Amino acid sequence: MTAYTYENLLSWSREKLRPWQQDALRRVLVGQVNDADIQILAEICLSTVLDNPDPRLNPANTTHVRPSGDSLPTIALLGIRDIKRVNALGPGPIAFAGTGLNVIYGDNASGKSGFTRILKKACRAKAPGPAIRGNVFEADSREPASANIDFSINDTHECFAWVDGVPTRDQLALVTIFDADCAKWQVDKPNVIEYTPELLAVFRDLAVVFRRVGAALQSKRAGFLNRPAAIDELKRKLDTSTSVRMFLDSLSAYSDPKELAQLSTLNHSERERMAELEQVLKVDPALQWREDEARGRRVITMGDLFHNLGTMVSDAAYEQLASKVQKAKEAEEAAQGARTVLSRHSKLEGVGTDVWRSLWEAARVYSQQIAYLGEEFPVLSEKAVCVLCQQSLSLDEQAKERLRSFEEFVQGEIQLRADKARADLDATIKSIRSMPIPKRSRDAVREIGLSKSEEVREIRLFLISVKRRRLYLLSLASSKKTKNCPILLPKPDTNRITADINEKIRTLQVAASAEGRRKLIAEKNELSARDLLSSYRDDVAKEISRLQFLAILDAAIAECTTYGVTLEQGAAEKALITSKLQDRFRSHLISFGFSELQVDLLPQGGEQGVRPYGCRLTANPNVPAGEILSEGERTCVALAGLLAELDTTDNRSGIVLDDPVCSLDHNYRERITRHLAEEATKRQIIVFTHDIVFLFLLQHYSGNKGVPCQPMTLRRGGPLGGHGRAELEPPWESMTVKQRVARMRRTLTAARQLLKNNDGPGYEKEARDVYSELRQTWERAVEEVLLNGAILRFGLAVETQRLRKVADDLRVADVEKVDDEMSYCSKFMHDPPGSLSRERPPGPDIIEADITKLNEWVKGIRARRDSNNRAQVSGSGASL
Numbered sequence: 090m091t092a093y094t095y096e097n098l099l100s101w102s103r104e105k106l107r108p109w110q111q112d113a114l115r116r117v118l119v120g121q122v123n124d125a126d127i128q129i130l131a132e133i134c135l136s137t138v139l140d141n142p143d144p145r146l147n148p149a150n151t152t153h154v155r156p157s158g159d160s161l162p163t164i165a166l167l168g169i170r171d172i173k174r175v176n177a178l179g180p181g182p183i184a185f186a187g188t189g190l191n192v193i194y195g196d197n198a199s200g201k202s203g204f205t206r207i208l209k210k211a212c213r214a215k216a217p218g219p220a221i222r223g224n225v226f227e228a229d230s231r232e233p234a235s236a237n238i239d240f241s242i243n244d245t246h247e248c249f250a251w252v253d254g255v256p257t258r259d260q261l262a263l264v265t266i267f268d269a270d271c272a273k274w275q276v277d278k279p280n281v282i283e284y285t286p287e288l289l290a291v292f293r294d295l296a297v298v299f300r301r302v303g304a305a306l307q308s309k310r311a312g313f314l315n316r317p318a319a320i321d322e323l324k325r326k327l328d329t330s331t332s333v334r335m336f337l338d339s340l341s342a343y344s345d346p347k348e349l350a351q352l353s354t355l356n357h358s359e360r361e362r363m364a365e366l367e368q369v370l371k372v373d374p375a376l377q378w379r380e381d382e383a384r385g386r387r388v389i390t391m392g393d394l395f396h397n398l399g400t401m402v403s404d405a406a407y408e409q410l411a412s413k414v415q416k417a418k419e420a421e422e423a424a425q426g427a428r429t430v431l432s433r434h435s436k437l438e439g440v441g442t443d444v445w446r447s448l449w450e451a452a453r454v455y456s457q458q459i460a461y462l463g464e465e466f467p468v469l470s471e472k473a474v475c476v477l478c479q480q481s482l483s484l485d486e487q488a489k490e491r492l493r494s495f496e497e498f499v500q501g502e503i504q505l506r507a508d509k510a511r512a513d514l515d516a517t518i519k520s521i522r523s524m525p526i527p528k529r530s531r532d533a534v535r536e537i538g539l540s541k542s543e544e545v546r547e548i549r550l551f552l553i554s555v556k557r558r559r560l561y562l563l564s565l566a567s568s569k570k571t572k573n574c575p576i577l578l579p580k581p582d583t584n585r586i587t588a589d590i591n592e593k594i595r596t597l598q599v600a601a602s603a604e605g606r607r608k609l610i611a612e613k614n615e616l617s618a619r620d621l622l623s624s625y626r627d628d629v630a631k632e633i634s635r636l637q638f639l640a641i642l643d644a645a646i647a648e649c650t651t652y653g654v655t656l657e658q659g660a661a662e663k664a665l666i667t668s669k670l671q672d673r674f675r676s677h678l679i680s681f682g683f684s685e686l687q688v689d690l691l692p693q694g695g696e697q698g699v700r701p702y703g704c705r706l707t708a709n710p711n712v713p714a715g716e717i718l719s720e721g722e723r724t725c726v727a728l729a730g731l732l733a734e735l736d737t738t739d740n741r742s743g744i745v746l747d748d749p750v751c752s753l754d755h756n757y758r759e760r761i762t763r764h765l766a767e768e769a770t771k772r773q774i775i776v777f778t779h780d781i782v783f784l785f786l787l788q789h790y791s792g793n794k795g796v797p798c799q800p801m802t803l804r805r806g807g808p809l810g811g812h813g814r815a816e817l818e819p820p821w822e823s824m825t826v827k828q829r830v831a832r833m834r835r836t837l838t839a840a841r842q843l844l845k846n847n848d849g850p851g852y853e854k855e856a857r858d859v860y861s862e863l864r865q866t867w868e869r870a871v872e873e874v875l876l877n878g879a880i881l882r883f884g885l886a887v888e889t890q891r892l893r894k895v896a897d898d899l900r901v902a903d904v905e906k907v908d909d910e911m912s913y914c915s916k917f918m919h920d921p922p923g924s925l926s927r928e929r930p931p932g933p934d935i936i937e938a939d940i941t942k943l944n945e946w947v948k949g950i951r952a953r954r955d956s957n958n959r960a961q962v963s964g965s966g967a968s969l
Contacts, residue, residue: 092664092665093288093660093661093664093665094288095151095154095288096151097661098114098288098291098661099149099150099151099154101657102114102148102149103148105653105657106653107134107137107648108133108137108142108146108148109130109133109134109136109137109143109146109648110295110299110648111148111149112130112133112145112146112147112148112149113130113295113298113299113302114148114149114153114291114295115147115148115149115150115153116130116298117291117294117295117298118149118153118154118291119153121259122294122297122298122301126298127298127301127302127305128305129145130298130302130305131302131305131306131309131645133145133146134302134306134645134648134649135306135641135642135645137645137648138641138644138645138648139641161263161287161739161740161741161742162242162243162260162263162742163242163243163741163742163772164240164241164242164260164261164263164264164742164743165185165187165188165240165241165264165742165743165773166185166187166208166212166238166239166240166264166743166745166773166775167184167185167187167239167240167241167246168181168182168183168184168185168238168239169181169182169183169204169207169208169236169237169238169239170182170183170236170237170239171235171236171237172203172207172235172236172813173232173234173235173236174221174223174224174230174232174233174234174235175203175206175207175221175223175234175236176200176202176203176206176221176222176223176224176812177200177203177224177225177226177806177809177810177811177812178200178203178204178810178811178812178813179200179806179810179811179812179813179814181236181813181815182815183204183801183803183813183815184815184817185773185775185799186773186797186799187241187244187773188773188797189769189773189774189791189796189797189798189799190765190766190769190774190776190787190791190796190797190798190799191773191774191775191776191798191799191801192776192778192784192787192788192798192799192800192801192819193775193776193777193778193800193801193802193803193815194778194779194781194784194800194801194802194803194819194820194823195777195778195779195802195803195804195813196779196803196805197779198805198812199779199803199804199805199812199813200803200805200812200813200814201747201748201777201778201779201803201813202747203812203813204777204813205266205268205745205747205777206218206221207221207234207236207238207251208264208266208745209266209268209271210251210253210257211238211249211251211257211258211261212257212261212262212263212264212265212266212745213261213262213263213264213265213266214265214266214267214268214271215270215271215274216268216270216271216273216274218270220233220234220253220254221233221234221253222234224809224810226809226810227809227810233252233253233254233255234252234253235250235251235252235253236251237249237250237251238251238261240260240261240264242260247260249261263740263742264742264743264744264745265731265735265740265742265743265744265745266744266745266747267727267728267731267744267745267746267747267749268746268747268748268749269724269747269748269751269752271727271731272723272724272727272728273723273727276718276723276726276727276730288661288665289658289661289662289665292654292655292657292658292661293658295654296651296654296655296658299649299650299651299654300649300651302649303646303649303650306642306645306646306649307646309642310639310642310643310646313635313638313639313642314639316632316635317628317631317632317635319625319628320337320340320625320628320629320632323337323621323622323625323628323629324337324338326621327618327621328614328618330611330614331614331615331618332352332615332618333352333615333618333619333621333622334618336348336349336352337629340629340632340633340636341636342633342636342637342639342640342641344633344636346630346633349622349626349629349630349633350626352619352622353619353622353623353625353626353629354619354623355616355619355620355623359616359619360620361589362612362616363613363616363617363620365592365593365596366596366609366612366613366616367613369593369596369597369609384590385587385590385591385594388583388586388587388590389583389587391583392581392583392584392587394525395548395551395580395581395583396580397525398524398525398526398552398555398580399551399555399577399580401520401521401524401559402521402524402555402558402559402562402577403577404577406562407558407561407562407565407574409517410517410521410562410565410566411565413510413513413514413517413566414514414565414566414568416510416513416514417507417510417511417513417514418568452466452467453466456468461473467492469492475488475492514566517566518563518566518567521559521562521563521566522563524555524559526552526555526556526559527552544581544586547581547582548581550578551578551579551580551581554575554576554577554578555577557575558574558575558577561574561575596609669736669737670733670734670737671733673732673733673736673737674729674730674733676733677728677729677732677733677764678725678726678729680760680763680764680767681725681728681729681757681760681761681764682756682757682760683722683725683726683729683757720752721752721753721754721757724749724750724752724753724757725753725757725761728749728761731744732768741771741772742772742773743772743773743774743775744768744772744773744774744775745775745776745777746765746774746775746776746777747777748777748778748779748780749761749765749776749778750762750778750780750783751778751779751780755782758780758782758783758786759786762783762786762787762790763786763790765787765790766787766790766791766793766794766796767794769791769794769796769798770794770796781820781822781823784800784819784820784823785823788800788819788823799817800818800819800820800823801815801816801817801818801819802815802816802818802819802820803815803816804816818832821862821865824869825869825873826866826869826870826873826874826943826947829862829865829866829869830866830940830943830944832862833859833862833863833866833940834937834940836855836858836859836862837855837856837859837933837936837937837940839855840852840855840856840859840933840936841933843855844932844933853929853930856917856930856931856933856936857917857918857930859930859936859940860914860917860918860930860936860939861914861918863910863914863939863940863943864910864911864914864915864918866943867907867910867911867914867943868911870907870943870946870947871907874947874950874951875895875899875903875904875907875950876891876892876895877891877892877894877895877954894954894957894958897954897957898950898953898954898957903946903950906946910939910942910943913939914939916928917929917930
């Protein structure tokens with residue numbers, strides 16, 4: 090199969106991924122995606138669904154490709170110190186060599202598990218375990234466990250202040266921890282082994298990002314799930330047959346806000362119609378329409394009145410009145426001139442005035458109807474007398490002339506014109522004064538039964554303007570000084586009122602029948618529902634917006650599926666790791682000598698962008714391997730899977746193993762030890778163990794491989810803790826004679842100090858311990874020196890070739906020396922029989938001399954053996 094490259098990854102993203110997903114790929118490629126990135130991606134996802142490009146969008150391209158697996162840094166652990174609240178561990182430190190093999194031996198309860206728990210949390214472990222407890226014999230501080238972890242990145246020293254529960258350093262995740270729990274997880278759990286070379290890790294991380302974005306969108310969606318209570322409240326108030334209720338019942342993301350606006354808006358006529366229907370449905374239709382017919386007639390009458398009033402004070406009437414006033418004024422002025430002329434022939438004042446004219450007209454009536462019935466006034470015959478003064482006119486020609494001129498004045502054209510103009514003006518004034526204006530506008534409104542405020546106001550203002558115009562005209566007619574003529578407002582449109590009444594009458598006629606009333610009720614309900622909706626319009630608009638946003642969120646969440654990522658990951662896996670992984674897994678199993686059952690690593694069903702591999706029986710993959718394998722086999726399979734994973738991902742960082750062979754027989758233990766020694770040539774290996782044989786094997790095979798091996802020993806603390814004291818030396822049982830001599834001398838140095846401090850009992854205890862160790866060292870010298878290592882405790886075999894040298898130079902004195910010295914040491918270790926008390930140990934100088942005896946004896950035998958060896962070699966050469 091063709092190799093899968095980053096170019097294939099980018100090509101797939103361009104063809105298959107949405108823009109926001111391409112941006113997510115970029116973020117995965119350039120580094121860890123944090124919570125802020127997830128929120129930004131969620132926002133970009135929403136904008137993508139809305140076809141509204143986000144300016145932050147930046148799809149992945151070749152400049153964002155992460156380094157390949159070959160460039161993974163090499164991480165090695167260097168030590169743990171400043172330990173706090175980790176079981177009963179002391180503060181440390183414990184130090185590790187950065188290369189080769191580190192073997193930490195410790196008895197049970199010496200602190201090995203505590204160190205492993207720290208590293209399982211700080212590094213990479215399949216089963217990191219629960220939160221670490223503090224010392225149960227101390228008060229709980231409620232603070233988490235912590236420690237400083239020293240490590241190297243490509244030989245550069247770093248320190249990480251680890252706190253339990255706080256994210257660890259990314260680099261430390263390259264260090265792998267393996268213990269019994271991890272082995273069980275490796276074999277038994279679903280999705281057990283996730284193999285993540287850098288390129289495949291992109292798919293895993295991308296799937297995680299998709300899920301996190303989906304979770305962020307789901308969280309946002311949760312805030313929009315509840316429908317406003319106002320919507321249900323409104324629906325309960327509505328008849329189910331109304332269009333408003335049907336609109337609310339079908340509310341969705343596709344509901345049209347324009348339809349909402351139309352349904353929730355009533356124009357003026359619709360509101361009038363709603364009020365009319367409410368009124369109609371309250372009364373007896375037949376009775377009401379007869380009343381409205383009568384009211385209609387009154388409206389017509391009132392309309393005629395408004396028309397007449399408007400006409401009487403119209404602008405045309407105003408102009409006519411002004412003209413009449415002017416004509417009367419001009420005629421009166423002309424008549425006044427005539428009166429002035431007339432007054433010249435009169436002996437009295439006031440001739441020609443209105444009072445005078447009244448007197449004259451009365452005289453005319455008296456003359457024509459009584460004194461001189463049937464004769465033309467004034468009578469001027471010889472026998473006539475003046476009807477005013479009763480004097481004879483026969484001799485007084487001046488009196489006759491005066492009477493004749495008076496009559497001519499009264500009957501003259503000038504006066505007649507003035508009289509006519511005045512009479513015409515007076516008639517107009519009279520008609521204006523007698524205009525039938527309602528005293529109060531409310532009476533007119535009540536008369537025609539109006540209730541609409543705009544119509545009432547229109548009538549009121551019209552009548553006020555009529556009254557003002559009337560007063561102005563009267564002032565004008567009386568020749569009073571006037572201001573500008575008031576505006577006359579248009580007369581009310583009573584035709585419209587009549588039409589409304591007629592429409593109501595028709596509605597009442599419809600309401601008189603059952604079917605008609607039903608239709609009117611439906612119409613009224615519809616209008617009422619729309620009117621009610623208007624007060625809830627904002628709530629419904631928000632509900633539509635909520636549903637629309639939910640639809641957008643659902644569409645965005647649907648884009649967060651990892652199905653496509655899983656499919657592409659499967660294709661990449663087949664090209665990158667499946668065959669390599671299986672080959673390395675089988676190779677490790679063969680190296681372990683595992684051949685009882687055919688086990689393989691098979692890809693499991695992928696989901697959410699992760700395609701794990703699981704241990705399965707080749708003959709029957711449906712049966713979980715963990716149900717068939719023994720404890721030891723499980724360890725072999727799990728360790729082989731772990732090493733295969735590291736090989737596949739080119740991870741050369743350290744491995745920490747906690748008692749990896751505790752359940753293995755001697756055959757598996759030896760093979761795995763040999764394999765670990767080989768693995769230590771490529772990476773740092775740290776082994777915690779309480780198995781002394783395993784320790785011997787590790788030292789043996791690391792020596793064969795030329796791998797540096799640093800053994801150390803963990804010591805217990807006191808009853809209340811302080812365990813995990815690390816000593817940079819192997820346990821006593823695995824020490825050579827040389828190492829033991831050095832150890833005894835250190836112990837003796839401490840004993841000397843006790844003696845200087847006058848601590849006799851303490852000195853005696855240390856001294857007896859030295860003699861106990863000295864006796865054991867003589868025993869070790871028998872194996873290592875006297876028998877030339879031909880047979881050793883915990884050794885792999887009896888090396889018979891070494892016995893040749895023993896046969897050549899073994900002396901009785903050497904055996905006696907060993908026996909004498911061991912007996913001598915026993916005097917200070919055991920109570921003698923009988924009444925003799927145990928001998929007190931000698932002073933430090935004597936003990937130093939006893940240790941020197943052993944050291945010199947060892948040197949002597951080795952020197953003699955080397956001399957004999959050289960002689961044999963020389964002799965062999967001579968014979969040749």
